[in-house]
Amino acid sequence: MARASPAGPALALLIGMLPAAAHFATLGTQGIELSAALAWLGSGLICASLLLMVREPGFASWFGGLERMYRWHHALGTIGYALALAHPLALAVPFLASDSVAAWQRFASASQGTTGILGWAGTIGLMIGLGATFAMRLPYALWRRLHATLGVSVLLVLGHVYAAAGTTAALWLLVPPAALGLGWRLLRADLGKSARPYEVEAVSQPADRITEVTLRPLAAPLQVLPGQFVLLAFFEGPRFQGCGEYHPFSVSGIGQQGQLTLTIKALGDCTQNIQSLRAGVAARVQGPFGTFMQDRPAGPxxxxxxxxxxxxxxxxxxxxxxxxxxxxxxxxxxxxxxxxxxxxxxxxxxxxxxxxxxxxxxxxxxxxxxxxxxxxxxxxxxxxxxxxxxxxxxxxxxxxxxxxxxxxxxxxxxxxx
Ligand SMILES: Cc1cc2nc3c(=O)[nH]c(=O)nc-3n(C[C@H](O)[C@H](O)[C@H](O)COP(=O)(O)OP(=O)(O)OC[C@H]3O[C@@H](n4cnc5c(N)ncnc54)[C@H](O)[C@@H]3O)c2cc1C
CATH class of the missing domain: 3.40.50.80 (Nucleotide-binding domain of ferredoxin-NADP reductase (FNR) module)
Known part of the structure; x- marks a missing residue:
C-alpha cells in the first residue's frame, strides 16, 4: 500500500517559506518584522498551496496520492491565510496596551489606499473561498465556483504585496508557484490538455440507476492499475449531452487493449445524464490516480x-x-x-x-x-x-x-x- 511520502510536503513547505527567507536575508531582523514575517510567510504558503492543485499522477505520488496532496493543499492554504490575516493585527498589537489610538492608526494606515484595498479585497476573497472549502454540504457546482474565487483573490494578494513592498526578490519568489499552479491546473486539468482521447465502445446496465461504460483508447492508453481511478469527461453525441467537466470514477475493469470499464451510479445531474450514454460518444480521460489497493502485502x-x-x-x-x-x-x-x-x-x-x-x-x-x-x-x-x-x-x-x-x-x- 502506498504510504504518505514526505518528499512532496517538504518541497511545498520549502517553496512556501522561501519568500520570508529572502525578505529576512535582505533586510535583517530589525523594525516591525513580526508583521512582515507573517505577511511573507502567509503569502508564501498560500502561493505554494496553489502548486498542489495540479492533477498530475507523478506529482501526486510525491504526496502519497491525489487525496493526500489535496489535504496538504488545504492545510497550507489555511495556515497561510491565518498568518496573512494576523499580519495587519501584528502592526497594532505592540501599541495596544499603552496607546490604543496609536494602535488603531497603525492598523488603519495599513488599511488605506490601493495597498489597503487590494489587501482587504484579497482577504475577503480568500475568506469566501476557504469558507467554501470546509462547507462539505454545499452543492458541488456552487462549491467549485466559490472555491475558484481563491485564484482571483491570490492575484489581489500579489497586487497588495507589490503595492506595499515593490518588486523585491521575495515578491519574485511568490509569483512562480502561483502562476505555475493556476496556469497548469487550468490548462492541463480543467481544459483537459493532459487528457487522452477515448470512445465509448459499449454500455450496459448492471443494476438500477447504474451504468457500466467500456471505453476504447483512440491513442496510447493510460497505464491504469486495478483499484485506481481516473478523471473522465464525456462529450456530445447523438441523443447524449456531455457534462462538460471531469469527474472521478474508479476503474472496474481493464481490457487487454487498454480498454477501461467504469461503473457509474446516478447521483446528481452529470451521473444521471451518463445513464443515457450511447456507444460512439467521445470521452477524455486523465490519470490514473489513487493508491487504493496498490502494493498490497500477500496475506489475508x-x-x-x-x-x-x-x-x-x-x-x-x-x-x-x-x-x-x-x-x-x-x-x-x-x-x-x-x-x-x-x-x-x-x-x-x-x-x-x-x-x-x-x-x-x-x-x-x-x-x-x-x-x-x-x-x-x-x-x-x-x-x-x-x-x-x-x-x-x-x-x-x-x-x-x-x-x-x-x-x-x-x-x-x-x-x-
Ligand atoms: C476517488 C473517487 C472515485 C469514485 N469512483 C466512482 C465510481 O466508480 N462510480 C461512481 O458512480 N461514482 C464514483 N465516484 C463519485 C462520483 O465522482 C460522483 O458521484 C460524481 O462526480 C457525481 O457527479 P454529479 O454531477 O452527478 O453529482 P453531484 O450531485 O453534482 O455531486 C455529488 C457529489 O459528487 C462529488 N463530485 C461532483 N462532481 C465532481 C467533480 N467534478 N469532481 C470531483 N467530485 C465531484 C462531490 O462530492 C459531490 O458532492 C468517485 C469519487 C471519487 C472521489
Whole structure:
C-alpha cells in the first residue's frame, strides 16, 4: 500500500517559506518584522498551496496520492491565510496596551489606499473561498465556483504585496508557484490538455440507476492499475449531452487493449445524464490516480464495499488479483441496486479463497456493525474499504474497537474536494 511520502510536503513547505527567507536575508531582523514575517510567510504558503492543485499522477505520488496532496493543499492554504490575516493585527498589537489610538492608526494606515484595498479585497476573497472549502454540504457546482474565487483573490494578494513592498526578490519568489499552479491546473486539468482521447465502445446496465461504460483508447492508453481511478469527461453525441467537466470514477475493469470499464451510479445531474450514454460518444480521460489497493502485502484481506464502492473491487476481481484468503462484505441498498452479484458469485464458485457476504442494508449502520462484530479477524487481515464517507467512518471505528490497528485499514472515499 502506498504510504504518505514526505518528499512532496517538504518541497511545498520549502517553496512556501522561501519568500520570508529572502525578505529576512535582505533586510535583517530589525523594525516591525513580526508583521512582515507573517505577511511573507502567509503569502508564501498560500502561493505554494496553489502548486498542489495540479492533477498530475507523478506529482501526486510525491504526496502519497491525489487525496493526500489535496489535504496538504488545504492545510497550507489555511495556515497561510491565518498568518496573512494576523499580519495587519501584528502592526497594532505592540501599541495596544499603552496607546490604543496609536494602535488603531497603525492598523488603519495599513488599511488605506490601493495597498489597503487590494489587501482587504484579497482577504475577503480568500475568506469566501476557504469558507467554501470546509462547507462539505454545499452543492458541488456552487462549491467549485466559490472555491475558484481563491485564484482571483491570490492575484489581489500579489497586487497588495507589490503595492506595499515593490518588486523585491521575495515578491519574485511568490509569483512562480502561483502562476505555475493556476496556469497548469487550468490548462492541463480543467481544459483537459493532459487528457487522452477515448470512445465509448459499449454500455450496459448492471443494476438500477447504474451504468457500466467500456471505453476504447483512440491513442496510447493510460497505464491504469486495478483499484485506481481516473478523471473522465464525456462529450456530445447523438441523443447524449456531455457534462462538460471531469469527474472521478474508479476503474472496474481493464481490457487487454487498454480498454477501461467504469461503473457509474446516478447521483446528481452529470451521473444521471451518463445513464443515457450511447456507444460512439467521445470521452477524455486523465490519470490514473489513487493508491487504493496498490502494493498490497500477500496475506489475508477483508474487503468492504458500500453501494457503488463495488466498482473499485471489481477492478481487482476482474484482474484476478486476490492476494490471499479474502473475506468480501458487499452491502447494497436493495436487490435492484446490487450490481455484479451474479458475476461475484460465479467468481467465488471457482475461487475458494474468496468468501462473499452480500446483503441489503448499506444505509443501515446497525447492519454493518452487526456484520463486523461477527467477522473473523484472525489471522489479522489487511482491510480495504470503499464507499460513501459515512460507511467508511462506521466500518473504521467498528474495526478499531475490535483491536485492528489503524495502519491495516485502507480506504477510498468516493468524495474529494
Ligand atoms: C476517488 C473517487 C472515485 C469514485 N469512483 C466512482 C465510481 O466508480 N462510480 C461512481 O458512480 N461514482 C464514483 N465516484 C463519485 C462520483 O465522482 C460522483 O458521484 C460524481 O462526480 C457525481 O457527479 P454529479 O454531477 O452527478 O453529482 P453531484 O450531485 O453534482 O455531486 C455529488 C457529489 O459528487 C462529488 N463530485 C461532483 N462532481 C465532481 C467533480 N467534478 N469532481 C470531483 N467530485 C465531484 C462531490 O462530492 C459531490 O458532492 C468517485 C469519487 C471519487 C472521489
Amino acid at each position: 484481506e477483508l474487503w468492504i464495499a458500500g453501494g457503488i464502492g463495488i466498482a473499485a473491487f471489481m477492478g481487482v476481481v476482474r484482474a484476478d488479483a486476490l492476494q490471499g484468503p479474502t473475506q468480501f462484505i458487499y452491502l447494497y441498498r436493495s436487490e435492484q441496486e446490487a450490481a455484479y452479484l451474479d458475476e461475484l458469485q460465479a467468481y467465488r464458485a471457482t475461487h475458494p479463497r474468496l468468501t462473499l457476504l452480500a446483503q441489503a442494508g448499506s444505509d443501515d449502520t446497525a447492519i454493518l456493525e452487526h456484520v463486523l462484530a461477527r467477522i473473523e479477524l484472525a489471522p489479522v487481515p489487511e482491510v480495504y474499504l470503499c464507499g460513501p464517507p459515512g460507511m467508511i467512518a462506521t466500518a473504521r471505528s467498528a474495526l478499531r474497537r475490535r483491536g485492528l490497528s489503524a495502519n491495516r485499514i485502507h480506504s477510498e472515499k468516493f468524495d474529494f474536494r
